Amino acid sequence: MRETTEQTLRAGGLDPAEVRRVIVTAFAEDLGPDFLDVTSVATIPATQMDTADLVARADGVVAGLAVAAAVFEMVGEVTGADGGAGAVEVSLVAHDGRRVARGDVLATVTGPTRLLLTAERTALNLLCRLSGVATHTRAWADALTGSKAMVLDTRKTTSGLRALEKYAVRAGGGTNKRMGLYDVAMIKDNHKFAAGGVAAAYRRVRAAFPDVPVQVEVDTLAEALEAVEAGADFLLLDNMTPATLTEVVAAVGDRAELEATGGLTLDVAARYAATGVDYLSVGALTHSSPILDVALDLRTE
Template sequence: MIERAERRAGMTADTERELRGAGLDPEQVRRIIENALVEDLGPDRLDVTSVATIPATQTDTADLVARAGGVVAGLAVAAAVFELAGEVTGMGRTVEVSSVARDGERVARGDVLATVTGPTRVLLTAERTALNLLCRMSGVATHTRAWADALAGTKAMVLDTRKTTPGLRALEKYAVRAGGGTNKRMGLHDVAMIKDNHKYAAGGITAAYRRVREAFPDVPVQVEVDTLAEAVEAVEAGAKFLLLDNMSPATLAAVVAAVGDRAELEATGGLTLADAATVGATGVDFLSVGALTHSSPILDIALDLRTE
């Protein structure tokens, strides 16, 4: 059985403050972490290997170390995992986390990102969950930075989409911001996006736009268009934000010339890093890239227990 400590550990005020500063809700992050830890620990909330091999009183220090170069994101989230692991497991003793790097920074292979000190059982129990989240978020930030760099010299910014991992949207969208990108909408509730199926069901762009404006007059509206003619129709209906779907650079430039500053313009569909600068040079305001969150490889990061 696990020895139960009298005092429960938990997320520190400093970590909560860092999460809020990153635009993250500490309680939402807590729920994500608790669910992830319980998924790993099972119904008894037990790490059988660590409990069997490590005395409850043993403490150690470990470093979070980059195994590859990239952009780091999620250090406060990782800190919260270590801080909450004692509470979730009932081991209860506090882990101290000290960050060396900062979110949004480029790191190199071998760089120490943070140091954690505390009960060895808690460190090793929290290890995989902390790394799963930190590696994932840093991978998204690294991929996003590549797009932001490719668009340097143009006014265009790279946007994310709703193609996120279920349950991790807030973390992944934060990672996009840390990587130099920007967020479009969090979900179906904060921006109305009139896509092709909405247009067809409503009887056209103008009818769909008017229905949204009548039903939700204060909600921002974006209209997906496939041709120059549709772009002009949407703007004349009142749209201030157009999603330009699968258009060639030449067509994008034509839409920019026709629409001018009457609407913000977002290019999307089949975009690649190799084409990013060309698309950005057309004068569009944004490139939306679902791959930022649905296809980014992780940034390899490890937890190394100090042995000296």
């Protein structure tokens, strides 16, 4: 992985070591224990060199170009073939977070043809996935234009890809919530039930982890007021109608940040944002986004 690629990843809030882990795991899954692409080795001379373009096959928002670049830059090192690390040169044409159109060239790769084709599917799997998340997120961000509400992601991510998918949410104009169970305490219905109520659960979390942010899921106006009076400054308003959300916003005021959550869809996004909540959380950003189709086309000239 070249220094420039590492710098780009870091600039986007990604840990290059984490990206490397994902890529190595993906290569192992695709190439087996010997890290071997039997078709490319059998059909393409080791000395053959080519250039190929990563081309958008649909309109959308691109994310993950530096991740795809890292795949191509690492493939020689991982497979132990054709020049090793950096044998493939990558030139990025587009930029993450930008809208692209069908037919746009996103990046160009040059190097041993075997390596280009060995890396192709791994690079595209990650790039298409992340661009799909960014494209879906941008649709939500656009739907909230004119309101103060921002769209949040959740922990409903693909196992092993959370950091990358949350990066794609940012690239699409969304906002990240907690990364996991360790950085923010979220008191949900089962916690309230087990602890004996909203206030009791909040006090226990605050006593055990005084420096960790605490968020509380509430189902009614009464619960919202109970949570705020206990000290909560971030409430998840679960499965509330716009009318109820409006009541909660008026009753809580600026004592807490308010997030609407539960079954939200794009066609009602503006209506929920108009209630005055600060956030709409949407698990579908990461668990149900279709990919943005991107292909690798070898140049024929």
